[in-house]
Structure formats: C-alpha cells, structure tokens
Amino acid sequence: xxxxxxxxxxxLSRINPDHVEGLKRLKIFTxxxxxxxxxxxxADIREEAHVSHIExxxxxxxxxxxxKVTVKRSFKGHIPMTEARVADDTGTVRCIWFNQAYIGKMxxxxxKVKIGGKAEEDSRGIFLSNPTIERLTELPEHGDSLFxxxxxxxxxxxxYPETKGVSSLYLYTLIKKAIAGGVLDDVHDPIPPHIIKxxxxxxxxxxxxxxxxxxxEALTVxxxxxxxxxxxxxxxxxxxxxxxEAKHFLAYPITIxxxxxxxxxxxxxxxxxxxxxxxxxxxxxxxxxxxxxxRLLEGDVGSGKxxxxxxxxxxxxxxxxxxxxPRLQVAYMAPTEILAKQHFESFISYxxxxxxxxxxxxGSGCKKFPSKSDGDIVDISRAQLVKWLSDGRISIVIGxxxxxxxxxxxxxxxxxxxxxxxxxxxxxxxLLATKKGDVRKELPHLLSMTATPIPRTLALTIFGxxxxxxxxxxxxxxxxxxxxxxxxxxxxxxxxxxxx
Numbered sequence: 001x002x003x004x005x006x007x008x009x010x011x012l013s014r015i016n017p018d019h020v021e022g023l024k025r026l027k028i029f030t031x032x033x034x035x036x037x038x039x040x041x042x043a044d045i046r047e048e049a050h051v052s053h054i055e056x057x058x059x060x061x062x063x064x065x066x067x068k069v070t071v072k073r074s075f076k077g078h079i080p081m082t083e084a085r086v087a088d089d090t091g092t093v094r095c096i097w098f099n100q101a102y103i104g105k106m107x108x109x110x111x112k113v114k115i116g117g118k119a120e121e122d123s124r125g126i127f128l129s130n131p132t133i134e135r136l137t138e139l140p141e142h143g144d145s146l147f148x149x150x151x152x153x154x155x156x157x158x159x160y161p162e163t164k165g166v167s168s169l170y171l172y173t174l175i176k177k178a179i180a181g182g183v184l185d186d187v188h189d190p191i192p193p194h195i196i197k198x199x200x201x202x203x204x205x206x207x208x209x210x211x212x213x214x215x216x217e218a219l220t221v222x223x224x225x226x227x228x229x230x231x232x233x234x235x236x237x238x239x240x241x242x243x244x245e246a247k248h249f250l251a252y253p254i255t256i257x258x259x260x261x262x263x264x265x266x267x268x269x270x271x272x273x274x275x276x277x278x279x280x281x282x283x284x285x286x287x288x289x290x291x292x293x294x295r296l297l298e299g300d301v302g303s304g305k306x307x308x309x310x311x312x313x314x315x316x317x318x319x320x321x322x323x324x325x326p327r328l329q330v331a332y333m334a335p336t337e338i339l340a341k342q343h344f345e346s347f348i349s350y351x352x353x354x355x356x357x358x359x360x361x362x363g364s365g366c367k368k369f370p371s372k373s374d375g376d377i378v379d380i381s382r383a384q385l386v387k388w389l390s391d392g393r394i395s396i397v398i399g400x401x402x403x404x405x406x407x408x409x410x411x412x413x414x415x416x417x418x419x420x421x422x423x424x425x426x427x428x429x430x431l432l433a434t435k436k437g438d439v440r441k442e443l444p445h446l447l448s449m450t451a452t453p454i455p456r457t458l459a460l461t462i463f464g465x466x467x468x469x470x471x472x473x474x475x476x477x478x479x480x481x482x483x484x485x486x487x488x489x490x491x492x493x494x495x496x497x498x499x500x
Contacts (some may be wrong), residue, residue: 022166027133043116052090071104157345249443299471361399
C-alpha cells in the first residue's frame with residue numbers, strides 16, 4: 001500500500017508501544033515528521049578501525065561478521081536486548097543493542113555488517129552500545145585498493161537524535177521503509193523553481209534523499225543549505241504576511257505640533273543628537289498614517305533610545321479619541337522587572353507636571369504616579385490598575401510580559417513600545433489592544449527597540465515585518481562604556497565599586 005506524507009507513523013509497520021512512546025517524545029507523529037527528523041552527524045568510513053586498535057571514547061566504524069548473536073533481557077530492568085560479537089581480521093568486539101531484540105533476528109550469526117558507534121568500557125572490556133548497523137553483501141578488502149574487488153559501501157551513515165526505546169538505527173530503518181513505500185513520489189516543493197535555480201539548491205525530493213542517504217559530504221552540505229534556506233524563507237513569508245495583514249487594520253493617526261514637540265524636548269538637560277532627531281522624525285511620520293506603524297529602533301547602549309521612546313510617547317498622548325474624548329494610551333514593555341522599574345522612574349521625571357498618569361505593572365506588584373494626596377508614587381492593587389487601564393485613566397503603563405495577560409485590557413491603546421523583545425507580531429498586538437467583546441478594529445502602532453548590533457541584511461531577515469531606524473551616533477558628553485573581565489578573586493572588590 002502506498003503511503004503519503006500526512007499518514008500517521010503507525011501506517012509504516014507494526015510498532016510496539018515502547019517505540020510509539022519514544023517517537024512521541026521525538027515529536028514524530030506522521031511520515032512527514034519522520035522525514036524531517038534530520039541526522040545530527042554521519043558515521044564515516046574514514047573512521048574505520050580494526051577491532052584490535054579500538055580505544056575507549058573513539059568514534060569508530062567496523063567492517064566484520066556477526067558472531068554469538070543472542071537475544072535476552074538485561075539483569076537490571078529486564079530490558080529486551082541483543083548482544084553479539086563482531087569479528088574482523090584482528091579480533092572481536094562486543095556490541096549491545098538495548099530495546100532492540102529484532103537485531104538478533106535480522107542479523108544472525110555469519111551476517112556481514114558495517115557497525116558504527118562510540119567505544120565504551122565496562123568491567124568486561126571495550127564494547128559498542130546501540131551502534132548503527134548495516135548489512136553488507138561483501139566486506140571491503142584491505143589490499144592495495146581499499147575496495148579492491150567489491151562495490152564500495154556508502155561512505156556516510158546518518159546518526160539521528162535518539163530517545164529511550166528509539167535508536168538511530170531504528171529511525172534509519174523506518175525512513176528507509178518510508179522511502180521504499182514511495183512517499184517521495186508526491187512530494188511538492190513549496191519553494192518556487194526560479195528561486196531553487198537562482199540559488200543552486202536541490203529540490204525538496206533530492207534534499208531529503210541527500211540528507212538521509214548521502215553518497216558524499218558535498219550532498220549533505222547541499223541538503224542542509226537547502227533546509228536552512230527553507231527555514232528563513234518560511235519565516236520571511238510569515239513576516240511579510242503579518243506586515244500585509246497589519247496594513248488591513250486601522251490605527252489611531254497621531255500628530256503633534258512642532259511647538260509642543262520643541263517644548264517637550266527642550267525640557268531635557270541635553271541637546272538631542274542628529275541621529276535622535278532623525279529617528280523621531282521618521283517615527284512621527286509613520287504615526288501620522290491611519291495604518292499601523294511597525295518600526296525597529298536600533299542603537300547602541302547609551303545612544304538615547306529611551307529619549308526617543310519618551311518623545312514618541314509624549315506625542316501620542318497629545319492625541320485623544322475624537323476631539324474631546326479620553327487620551328490615547330501607551331504600553332511600554334521591558335524584558336525584566338528591574339528595567340521596567342528604571343523606565344517607570346525615568347518616565348516620571350520626563351512627564352512630571354504634565355498631568356499624565358503613569359502605571360507600573362510587574363509580577364511583584366503595581367504602582368501609580370502621581371498619587372491623589374501628595375503627587376508621589378503610590379502602591380496600588382493589580383485590580384485597581386487593571387480597572388484604570390480599561391477606563392483610560394492611566395495613559396502610560398510600563399511593565400514586563402505581565403502586560404499581555406488576558407486580564408489586561410486597554411481603553412484606547414495607540415502605541416506599544418517593546419524594549420529588547422525580538423518578536424512581537426500582529427497577534428500579540430491584538431491581544432493587548434482588544435477587550436473582550438470589543439468590535440474596534442484599531443491596531444496599535446509598534447516601536448521595537450534593540451541595542452543588539454544587527455547587520456542590516458540580518459535585521460531584515462529577523463524583523464522582516466518592521467521598518468528599520470538606526471541611531472548611529474552617541475551623545476557628545478556621554479561617558480565611554482568600559483567592558484572588563486573581573487577575575488573571581490576580585491569579586492568583593494567589584495561589588496564594593498558597584499555599591500559606590
């Protein structure tokens with residue numbers, strides 16, 4: 001019976017319960033999953049060793065004959081196992097296959113085989129545990145020519161990730177069975193032919209054969225390149241689809257007068273760099289549109305990304321729902337509680353005296369600024385903060401991943417700022433912006449920030465759904481960042497330096 005990629009793995013052959021559980025652990029449920037379970041390495045004929053020369057820890061390949069094949073159960077745990085001796089011209093070596101009683105039936109005494117594995121040692125001497133095994137019609141001769149009068153066996157044997165009850169050899173046997181069943185006949189290559197041709201990549205059917213049954217190293221490299229490209233190709237398509245999907249949503253158009261903007265930026269004790277000013281201009285141009293912005297702001301530590309984020313947040317909060325409705329809202333997500341608290345304190349200093357209410361939401365508690373009584377920071381309950389966010393009273397909330405929990409809802413979320421979060425797509429934006437039963441279609445603008453220096457080509461690959469802005473100059477008066485390795489013996493000394 002012909003099998004297809006979507007058939008369950010159980011359609012291949014009779015599989016005992018131990019194997020079924022092992023395959024589940026390896027996340028192999030279908031024939032497709034099996035073919036995508038790639039080798040981690042290949043046992044190579046160039047690792048060939050004579051039995052008499054095997055040393056503990058060596059990765060070896062042995063050509064020999066099966067002798068004294070027995071099937072039994074282990075003393076501890078009563079695990080079914082096959083034990084045998086593999087003999088070549090120089091001696092014999094013990095081989096054990098745990099949970100593989102079928103080896104004894106498939107490879108009886110006298111069978112010519114190629115064995116590959118790592119040499120281990122116990123009280124009985126050197127042995128190979130769960131080695132790969134391949135039946136041969138002839139053994140290679142070791143004369144003037146390695147393969148003097150025989151057909152050369154394959155140079156490379158795949159070695160797969162294993163788990164209890166499922167060996168590399170068992171997986172190799174299943175894959176052989178799937179290929180023999182014609183599973184590749186109906187394989188459709190999702191990558192367009194012109195891309196395959198342009199990049200000199202093997203087609204999907206060829207790549208699957210090359211990676212599981214390679215004739216030489218060049219073919220395994222070609223297959224791996226193909227699958228690596230495929231991974232990036234799918235990722236970019238997904239991101240492009242997200243970018244297109246985002247364009248189908250409306251966003252709150254955000255504008256600010258130059259006078260108001262200048263008034264805010266001039267309140268800082270420093271003059272913005274040209275790169276910061278350029279970044280703010282680019283972002284504000286995006287925010288004017290009625291389709292959601294998606295932009296990555298990249299800049300070194302100390303380049304002033306937080307200033308840019310604060311300015312953009314201020315511009316957002318000068319806008320309301322309609323002419324007289326509530327303010328729009330900003331969510332600022334930081335990767336850790338410490339950073340969230342630092343940004344909370346920074347934003348308080350930026351927005352003090354503006355009447356804008358700021359909240360802090362982390363796993364360890366919630367705060368609000370300003371308080372009603374003395375205008376200072378006050379601790380509040382999570383329930384109170386959540387209510388004020390959904391009412392629109394709190395205009396800026398700073399927090400960790402706690403912000404995207406289902407219980408958090410915003411009245412008019414217009415901008416999300418993500419600090420050092422590498423993936424935050426349309427789905428996450430919807431989670432933040434939409435309340436239960438809400439029918440609004442607005443999707444928040446997104447500003448993602450990173451200090452990781454990413455080459456532009458790589459950035460476009462990882463962040464294909466975002467436009468990129470780079471702050472490439474540091475403020476003039478910024479202290480030089482010094483990176484040093486501190487020996488362990490000086491640990492207390494550096495702690496004291498940090499305290500000061």
